Amino acid sequence: MSKTKVTAPTKVLSNVALELIAARFRALSEPMRLRLLHVLMQGEQTVGQLVEASGSGQANVSKHLAVLRDAGMVAMRKEGLTTVCAISDPIVHELCEMMCSRLKDEMEAKAAELSRFKP
Amino acid sequence: MSKTKVTAPTKVLSNVALELIAARFRALSEPMRLRLLHVLMQGEQTVGQLVEASGSGQANVSKHLAVLRDAGMVAMRKEGLTTVCAISDPIVHELCEMMCSRLKDEMEAKAAELSRFKP
């Protein structure tokens, strides 16, 4: 007989869909990639410029950019010797902005909470 | 002498800030955690209910819930023997909804692109 209970009983969302979504968030889960995106928010940058700005090694930057490209967040076009990168999905701005402001609010709330402790 | 060039030259965003943001996205980067959040979107659930609904082991669910709690996304209160979980940050809904609709659009675009290939 076949084992139909292997997967979740109430599988409203399929595993493939969840993996797709998780992969997108995973691309945003590394500080170095966030740094690259942050630099790219100022506009198009060559890989060399990103290496310079990120302070990381060229090979690492190249790999991180490949991850962001595979996640559909960064587009890359070759211009002669150099490769020009740009954010290709506006959702990146929104996601990061939302997350940042939310974190800021939380930190401020905690700070306010702590400031009460002066007897 | 001190090595001041260790970190990035143009460090607009500090490493700590980037790590904070990355940690939040990292919490959303696992399919199992997304599944738990998806179940929780229907309302409060006990750990046992989540174990049932997720189809995973109890220990795993417990650990994933701890990750979500540490990320400030899930709140847990004890009620006698059981522990009741709920989404504590409305940003979770927004983030997932944005990501899902974006992915849907992309998939539909690709499907449309592929449908042109019938000579």
Added chain:
DNA sequence: AGTCGATATATCTATATCGCCACATAGCGA
């Protein structure tokens, strides 16, 4: 062709994390 500069890829090591197991802890009732 030969060389150089910009970028991608292969390989290695260290570290992180997932799922599974066994066990620990903590309320609650008999």
Added chain:
DNA sequence: TCGCTATGTGGCGATATAGATATATCGACT
């Protein structure tokens, strides 16, 4: 107090990934 149930925790093996180094590729220039 004893045992049962619900949940948290620690250890283990397997896998994934970041960073570093070396090497390959590819276009431009002479």
